[in-house]
Amino acid sequence: MRRWGWLLCCWLLAGCVSLSAGGKPERPHEAAVKQTEAKPLPKDIHLVALGDSLTEGVGDGEGKGGYVGRLVPLLSAEDGVRTVTVTNLGKRGRRIVELKPVIKAHEREISQADLVLVTIGGNDVMNVVRSHFFDLSHERFVKEAKAFASRLDHLILSLRTVNPDAVVVLVGLYNPFSSTLPNIPEIDDVIAEWNSASLAVLSRYERTIFVDIQDIFADRDDLLYRDEFHPNAAGYEQMAIRVYEALKERKEWWIGRLLQ
Template sequence: MRRWGWLLCCWLLAGCVALSAGGKPERPHEAAVKQTEAKPLPKDIHLVALGDSLTEGVGDGERKGGYVGRLVPLLAAEDGVRTVTVTNAGKRGRRITELEPVIRAHQAELERAHIVMITIGGNDVMNVVRAHFFDLSYERFANESQRFAERLDHLLMLLRTINPDAVVVLIGLYNPFSATLPNIPEIDDVIAEWNRTSQAVVSRYPRTIFVDIQDMFANRDDLLHRDEFHPNAEGYAQMAVRVYESLDARKEWWAN
């Protein structure tokens, strides 16, 4: 009798272990479902790149697509990312007044984008130089910077109307003008103020990032193409890493 009692006790204990917290047995397929739910499925990321020659990749002697082309494998290597596809709408010489038609022409791609990259402003600065080469002043750049900020605000509002969820990344300006504008010793201050103004606009929008690259190119002619304006292959490589680091810090915005 005692033997039967001991067997009964063992059987009851085994039954308790087999029960889940809800009092029901946990079947093998249910455990597999829980593991699948805990790990997100691989995601296909679509990136839209807008802007000027830096987005186009002008100056990239290795022909790897500038910073955009080098950013793709960095993003694709992330856990949870299956593929990264790109729509590149960059064009050399483009100024911010010319960007709205590009956005509207690529509305379908922007609606499904997870990440939107923008480089714009370098040609706006150069336009001030060309228009006022013999009477350049800090005030002329400052006035144009304010107009640029108003246009940038309008474009970001348009992008948010098209796609409220995508991560929008604006890459700031750097100073390639030290050799070409010796009569404007304050050009570093001009670029820094332009970037601060742009960053202030960006900060008003959710899921939007400003990436500062001015320090990266400071006194680094070795990162410039022979035209002394555009980045070379190494310059674009460093830009891609800087952008990737900024995106990786906000990975929950685009990879989940």
């Protein structure tokens, strides 16, 4: 009897386990692993911003860095994010043909980015205006929109070559020209067509997001800086929220990849 009692005691100790909700044995270390998997440690997000004056934040009277600067605290508050590091390469007056050398010069930063944000195209539209001020027509804008789309395709391809995994976000164009281009009543349609062409380009690449902001600034002069072209602080705030909402819908793209 003593022998059988001793064997029974050993068997009970060896089989000491905790039962899961479904009744399946689960050892303590396995439960700890599952808890770690369910609640991953926060990660660092590296963001590179490319483009024109909207990326630079021209017109932001509060000096908070335009939409990029306002986006940082929104992203930082997300579960799974510890810090957000920004490399801002925006410069006033830039057109799309001027971005390729910027990418070349900053391949290291871009290769390490989780997010690449781009604003470009406003100065390309303005170039059409300057070049054909006395004979502006809807047809000229349509022709230039096709050329812009071709250059955008090469731009996205360049970014993908440097960094195949980053989420690329292109912020669309808005219309600040209603007071400066009264002889082109179809300017809203022109902007919409350029945005549609850009969206078509991005649709050919994975992990890309197009953010439409045209509606934000429609008939909203109160969101423009005193130059009536760039957003003011309130305008940039609205842009940041719109970009944040778009990124949150694809959160698994820029946080999920880091947590695998």
